[in-house]
Amino acid sequence: MNLAFHGPPPADGKPKLPGSLQVNRRLDQWLRMLPEGAVLLTPGKVELGQGILTALAQIAAEELDVALPRIRVQAAATPTSPDEAVTSGSLSVQESGMAIRHACAEARAIFVGVIAQRSGVSRDDIFVNDGDFVAPDGRVLGSYWSLAESGLLAVEATADGTPKRADQRRIAGTSTPRLDLPDKIFGQPRFIQDLRLPGMLHARVVRPAARGAKLISVREGALPGGARLHRDGNFLAVLATQEHHAEAAALRVATRAEWAAQDTLPENVETWLAEAPGETTTVLDRAAETPEPAHRVAARFFRPFVTHASIGTCCAVALWEGEVAKIWSHSQGIYNLRADLVKAMRLPAEAFHIQHVEAAGCYGHNGADDVALEAALLARANPGVPVRVLWTRAEELGWGPASPAMLVDVAAEADAEGRLLRWTQHVTSNGHSGRPGRGALPTLLAASMLAEPFAVPNAINPPLAGGGGAQRNAVPAYAIPALHVRMTHLAEMPLRTSALRGLGALANVWAIESVMNEMAAAVGQDPLAYRLRQMEDARARDVLTRAAEMANWSGRVKREGFGMGLAVARYKGSGAWCAAVAEIEAAERVFCRRLWLAADVGEVINPDGTLNQIEGGAIQATSLCLLEAVRHDARNVTSTGWEDYPILRFSEVPRVEVALVARPEAPPLGAGECSMGPVIGAIANAIGDALGVRPRHWPFTPENIARAMED
Amino acid sequence: MSTTFQLNGTAVAVPIEPEAPLLAALRGPLGLSGTRFGCGAEQCGACLVLVDDLPRYACTLPVGDVAGRNVTTVEGLGTAEAPHPLQRALLELQAGQCGFCLSGIQIRAAALLRETPRPSEDQLRAALDPHLCRCGSHNRILRAVLRAAEEMAP
Numbered sequence: 001m002n003l004a005f006h007g008p009p010p011a012d013g014k015p016k017l018p019g020s021l022q023v024n025r026r027l028d029q030w031l032r033m034l035p036e037g038a039v040l041l042t043p044g045k046v047e048l049g050q051g052i053l054t055a056l057a058q059i060a061a062e063e064l065d066v067a068l069p070r071i072r073v074q075a076a077a078t079p080t081s082p083d084e085a086v087t088s089g090s091l092s093v094q095e096s097g098m099a100i101r102h103a104c105a106e107a108r109a110i111f112v113g114v115i116a117q118r119s120g121v122s123r124d125d126i127f128v129n130d131g132d133f134v135a136p137d138g139r140v141l142g143s144y145w146s147l148a149e150s151g152l153l154a155v156e157a158t159a160d161g162t163p164k165r166a167d168q169r170r171i172a173g174t175s176t177p178r179l180d181l182p183d184k185i186f187g188q189p190r191f192i193q194d195l196r197l198p199g200m201l202h203a204r205v206v207r208p209a210a211r212g213a214k215l216i217s218v219r220e221g222a223l224p225g226g227a228r229l230h231r232d233g234n235f236l237a238v239l240a241t242q243e244h245h246a247e248a249a250a251l252r253v254a255t256r257a258e259w260a261a262q263d264t265l266p267e268n269v270e271t272w273l274a275e276a277p278g279e280t281t282t283v284l285d286r287a288a289e290t291p292e293p294a295h296r297v298a299a300r301f302f303r304p305f306v307t308h309a310s311i312g313t314c315c316a317v318a319l320w321e322g323e324v325a326k327i328w329s330h331s332q333g334i335y336n337l338r339a340d341l342v343k344a345m346r347l348p349a350e351a352f353h354i355q356h357v358e359a360a361g362c363y364g365h366n367g368a369d370d371v372a373l374e375a376a377l378l379a380r381a382n383p384g385v386p387v388r389v390l391w392t393r394a395e396e397l398g399w400g401p402a403s404p405a406m407l408v409d410v411a412a413e414a415d416a417e418g419r420l421l422r423w424t425q426h427v428t429s430n431g432h433s434g435r436p437g438r439g440a441l442p443t444l445l446a447a448s449m450l451a452e453p454f455a456v457p458n459a460i461n462p463p464l465a466g467g468g469g470a471q472r473n474a475v476p477a478y479a480i481p482a483l484h485v486r487m488t489h490l491a492e493m494p495l496r497t498s499a500l501r502g503l504g505a506l507a508n509v510w511a512i513e514s515v516m517n518e519m520a521a522a523v524g525q526d527p528l529a530y531r532l533r534q535m536e537d538a539r540a541r542d543v544l545t546r547a548a549e550m551a552n553w554s555g556r557v558k559r560e561g562f563g564m565g566l567a568v569a570r571y572k573g574s575g576a577w578c579a580a581v582a583e584i585e586a587a588e589r590v591f592c593r594r595l596w597l598a599a600d601v602g603e604v605i606n607p608d609g610t611l612n613q614i615e616g617g618a619i620q621a622t623s624l625c626l627l628e629a630v631r632h633d634a635r636n637v638t639s640t641g642w643e644d645y646p647i648l649r650f651s652e653v654p655r656v657e658v659a660l661v662a663r664p665e666a667p668p669l670g671a672g673e674c675s676m677g678p679v680i681g682a683i684a685n686a687i688g689d690a691l692g693v694r695p696r697h698w699p700f701t702p703e704n705i706a707r708a709m710e711d
Numbered sequence: 712m713s714t715t716f717q718l719n720g721t722a723v724a725v726p727i728e729p730e731a732p733l734l735a736a737l738r739g740p741l742g743l744s745g746t747r748f749g750c751g752a753e754q755c756g757a758c759l760v761l762v763d764d765l766p767r768y769a770c771t772l773p774v775g776d777v778a779g780r781n782v783t784t785v786e787g788l789g790t791a792e793a794p795h796p797l798q799r800a801l802l803e804l805q806a807g808q809c810g811f812c813l814s815g816i817q818i819r820a821a822a823l824l825r826e827t828p829r830p831s832e833d834q835l836r837a838a839l840d841p842h843l844c845r846c847g848s849h850n851r852i853l854r855a856v857l858r859a860a861e862e863m864a865p
Contacts, residue, residue: 187814242727244727360811
C-alpha cells in the first residue's frame with residue numbers, strides 16, 4: 001500500500017536499503033547532530049497517538065549509543081522531511097524504524113571512523129558512551145556534538161551500516177514512556193486545534209444539502225461578529241475573527257442557502273451492494289481436483305458503512321504569503337496531501353509548505369486532508385491572514401470519508417472428517433483507499449465543489465502485494481487444496497470511501513472465522529482443535545494456542561447467557577499474527593465482557609506501546625461490530641452525532657488481556673491493526689456459542705441477530 | 712461586555728458576550744486550550760470543566776452563567792512540575808493514546824473522587840460513561856483513576 005515500502009528499486013544500480021531509506025537515501029534527511037548535545041531526528045512518519053515518535057527515538061538512541069533524552073524528534077514537514085508516503089498500514093516501524101536504524105548505525109560508523117583517523121586510535125577500540133567517543137584508556141576523543149558542524153552526514157546511505165544484533169539492544173525493546181503524552185495529559189497546547197496565530201480568522205464550512213448539490217443562492221443578511229461569506233462555486237464558508245461567531249454564522253448561512261439537490265444515496269445498502277455495477281477480478285485462484293464433499297457451508301456477510309469517529313474534529317490552519325502557502329495539517333501523508341493540493345489549486349508543489357501537527361486519533365484516512373484544502377482555499381482568498389478551519393461533529397461523522405460497506409460471500413467444502421477441500425470467497429465493496437496523491441484527480445472533498453470542479457474519483461483497492469483494500473485478508477490462511485478468491489470493485493460510490501484501520505481485513509476475517517466455526521460444528525469438532533488441524537503456519541498456531549490457554553479455552557464452562565468464541569489471522573497475510581478469544585454476555589443486547597489476545601509482531605520496539613495498540617485495536621473492533629453503522633437518508637448521512645453513531649462506552653468495554661510472543665530476532669511487523677479482525681471473528685463466534693445463531697449482519701445488534709434467527 | 716470569574720484560582724475578566732459558550736472563552740481570549748471541543752452537544756465529555764466543584768459541559772454553558780464562580784480546567788488540576796495524583800497515575804500507566812479525551816476525563820474523575828473517594832471499578836465505569844474514548848485506552852484510564860484514588864484517599 002505504501003509507496004516507500006513497495007516502490008521499485010532504483011534503476012541506477014544502487015543497493016537496496018531498508019525501509020524508507022531506499023527512496024530517501026541521504027543520512028542528513030533523517031538525523032542531524034546539534035552542537036548543544038542533542039540529536040535531531042526527522043522522520044517522515046507522523047504521530048497519531050500510536051507512539052511512533054517514541055519508538056523511532058528509541059531505535060535512534062540505540063544505534064547511536066546516546067541516552068534517549070538526547071533525541072529530539074521533529075514533526076514532518078514538506079519539503080525537508082523524507083517522503084515516507086502515508087503513516088498507515090501498521091508499517092511505520094518497518095519503513096521509518098528500519099530506515100532510522102540503518103541510518104543511525106551508519107552515522108555512528110562514520111563518526112567513529114573520523115575520530116579514529118584523527119586520534120590514531122583504532123576504530124574497533126573506540127567506545128561510544130552517550131555520544132562521547134572514548135579510547136580504551138578512558139580518554140574522551142570527541143563527541144557527536146563536537147563534530148556536529150562538520151557535515152559528515154551530507155552523504156547517501158550505503159548498504160554497509162551494521163545495526164546491533166538483537167542481544168545487544170538496551171533501549172529498543174524496552175517500555176519507554178511516550179514523549180508526547182505529558183503535554184496531552186497536562187492540557188498543554190500540542191494539538192492542531194490548539195494552534196493560534198496572530199490575527200487568525202476562524203472559518204466554518206457550510207455543507208451542501210446533498211452530495212453533488214448545486215448552490216443556487218444565499219440570501220443576504222447580517223452575520224454575527226461581522227462574519228464574512230466566502231463562495232467558490234458550491235464551496236461555501238464563513239470567516240470571523242472569533243470562533244463562536246464563525247460557528248453561529250455558519251448555522252445562519254445554512255438557513256439562507258438554497259441548493260438544487262438530488263437523491264444520491266441508496267435506499268438499502270445491502271441490496272445496492274449486490275446489484276451495483278462493478279469490475280470483478282480474481283484475487284487468487286488455486287485449482288485442484290477435489291472429491292465430493294461431505295459438508296458444505298455457504299454464507300453471505302454484510303457490513304455497513306462505518307466511520308473513523310475521531311473524538312476531535314478535523315482542523316487545518318493556512319497562511320498565504322506571496323507565492324507560498326504555509327499549511328498546518330494533521331494529514332497522515334503530507335507529501336500526498338501536497339500532490340492533491342497541486343491538482344486542486346492548479347499551483348506548483350513549491351507553493352505549499354505543509355507542517356504536520358498532531359491531532360486526535362484518526363484511525364485511517366479521515367477528513368484531515370480535506371480540511372487542509374479548505375483552509376488553503378480560504379487563505380488564498382485572504383492573503384497574509386492565517387485562516388483556521390475546524391469541522392463540526394456533524395461534518396466529522398457525515399462528510400469525512402467512510403469505510404466501505406461490504407458483502408463477503410463464502411462457500412466452503414469439507415470431507416467427512418471436516419478437512420477443507422475447496423473455498424470460494426467473493427468480496428464486494430467500494431475502494432478502501434481514497435487517499436490523496438495517488439491519482440490524476442484530487443480526492444479532497446472540496447475539489448468537487450469549486451467553480452471549476454473536479455469529478456470525484458472512485459476510491460481504489462491497492463493490489464494485494466501492497467496490502468490490498470477490500471481484498472485484504474480475503475485469502476484464508478488454512479490448508480485448502482482449491483481456493484478461489486474474487487473481488488468486485490463497485491463503479492458507483494454514493495458515499496466517498498477510504499481507509500479505516502484494518503480496511504477489508506475486518507469483514508474478511510469475520511467471514512472466514514465464522515465459516516470455520518460453522519464447519520467445525522458441522523463435523524462436531526472443537527473450534528480450536530479444528531483450526532489447529534488445518535493450520536500449517538507455526539506462528540499462527542502459537543498465537544492461537546497461547547490465546548486459548550490464557551482464556552482457559554479447554555476448561556471453559558458453559559454458562560447461561562454467556563458464550564465464548566475464538567478467531568485468528570495474520571494481518572494482510574504478511575504482517576503480525578494475532579489470535580483472540582472473546583467472552584460475550586447476551587443480555588438485552590450483546591456485551592463483550594472479556595478478551596484474551598496473543599500476538600506475534602516480530603521484534604517489539606516498545607512492549608508497553610505495543611500492548612496499548614493491540615488492546616486499543618481490540619476495543620475499537622468491539623465497538624465497530626457491536627454498535628456501528630453509518631445511517632443516511634436519500635441525500636445525507638443522518639448519523640451525525642454521538643447518539644446516532646454510538647461507540648463503545650466505559651461501562652461496555654471488555655476487560656482485555658494481551659500477551660506478546662517474543663521474537664526479538666524476527667523483523668518487526670507493526671501492531672496497530674492486527675487485533676481487529678480476530679476480535680470481530682471471536683465476538684461473532686461467541687454470539688454463536690451463546691445463542692446458537694451466527695451473526696451475518698454487522699453491527700451485532702438485537703435486530704440484526706434476530707434476522708439471523710429468522711434466516 | 713465582560714464577565715468576571717475565578718479561573719483556576721485567579722480572577723479573570725473575559726471580553727466576550729455572556730451568551731457565548733464558556734468553551735469559546737477558555738480556548739479563545741483566555742488562551743487555555745486544554746479544554747477540548749469534541750461535539751458541542753454535551754455528548755462526548757471532552758469539554759468538561761468544574762464550576763464551583765461541579766462538572767459542567769463548557770461547550771454549551773454560557774459564560775454569563777459562571778460570573779463570580781470558580782472554574783477549574785485541566786490546567787488547574789496540576790502541572791508537569793506539580794502533577795495532580797490523577798495525572799501522575801495516567802503518566803505512570805501510560806493511560807492514553809491520542810489523549811484528546813483525557814482533559815474531560817480527568818475533570819470527571821476529580822469530581823467523582825471528591826464525592827466518592829474509593830469508587831469500585833463499576834462505579835468508576837458508570838461515572839465515566841458520558842466520556843468517549845475512540846483509541847481504546849479505557850482500561851488503562853480506569854486503572855489509573857483507581858490508583859490515584861488509592862493515593863488520595865484518607
